Amino acid sequence: MSRPLIGFLLFCVILGGTAGLAAWFVGPAILSLALDEKQRNEPYYLLHFAALKPGVKEDYTRAYEAPMQRLVVADGGHLLWRADMLQLVEGSVRDEWTQVVLVRFPRAAEFVQMITSSEYRHISAANPVERVVVGIREVPDDLARDAVIVLYLFRLAEAAADGFRGMARKMVNLEQYGGLVVWETAISMIEGKTENWDRLIALRFETVERAESWLRDPVSVTERAIARRNMQQVVVLLLQGERVGGS
Numbered sequence: 001m002s003r004p005l006i007g008f009l010l011f012c013v014i015l016g017g018t019a020g021l022a023a024w025f026v027g028p029a030i031l032s033l034a035l036d037e038k039q040r041n042e043p044y045y046l047l048h049f050a051a052l053k054p055g056v057k058e059d060y061t062r063a064y065e066a067p068m069q070r071l072v073v074a075d076g077g078h079l080l081w082r083a084d085m086l087q088l089v090e091g092s093v094r095d096e097w098t099q100v101v102l103v104r105f106p107r108a109a110e111f112v113q114m115i116t117s118s119e120y121r122h123i124s125a126a127n128p129v130e131r132v133v134v135g136i137r138e139v140p141d142d143l144a145r146d147a148v149i150v151l152y153l154f155r156l157a158e159a160a161a162d163g164f165r166g167m168a169r170k171m172v173n174l175e176q177y178g179g180l181v182v183w184e185t186a187i188s189m190i191e192g193k194t195e196n197w198d199r200l201i202a203l204r205f206e207t208v209e210r211a212e213s214w215l216r217d218p219v220s221v222t223e224r225a226i227a228r229r230n231m232q233q234v235v236v237l238l239l240q241g242e243r244v245g246g247s
Helices: 003-014 016-026 028-035 057-074 108-115 118-125 158-163 208-216 218-230
Strands: 044-051 078-090 099-105 130-136 148-156 180-186 188-191 199-205 231-243
Touching (some): 028 108, 028 130, 044 108, 078 148, 078 208, 099 108, 099 231, 148 208, 199 208, 208 218, 208 231, 218 231
Antiparallel strands (some): 044 099, 044 130, 078 099, 078 231, 130 188, 148 199
């Protein structure tokens, strides 16, 4: 176990009697990973959303993206998948996340080490664009090279939590358009000022045309309308993604 992680765990132990303060300092999701030995030794995934406006790509790459990717690799992470947004299907202007990146850490402990480091804070402070980072414990199915993804992000109403599992697989017309469920999981907010998502569904299609046809299908439209009764802060993105590394 590395010295930075040991130091952080000691910090958490010292604050054991004031868990609320520790959770405020690092966030409840990170605190849970740090204190739970089983979670620390299991894989952990991050989805990073960035809103790149015209003219900021060069500054973003230089000041944040490139150094952050180097830090991820140095702490044992792997860049798995990257996607560009083709369309904001549902959401508001603030949800126009133009780039999505998936990272895997073989052990959550490496992620905790990275996010609690001074270098991480320094790089984050240099970031020139809006971003959201979510953490995920469940392994995704194959997202596939050059796949088109319809990504749902939302907060599930408390009364509907028991019925979440398998919700996407009940979409009656998904198979008709060649769609597959590649991820349906709970998520934890790591960074994000306004979003409060706790669930994610990812659907894979072979082409943009098939994905758009499925989204326009009256059955799909009706299903989304019904599902929204149990959802809050719903965002639906149409993404063009590609695999960029090994798992």
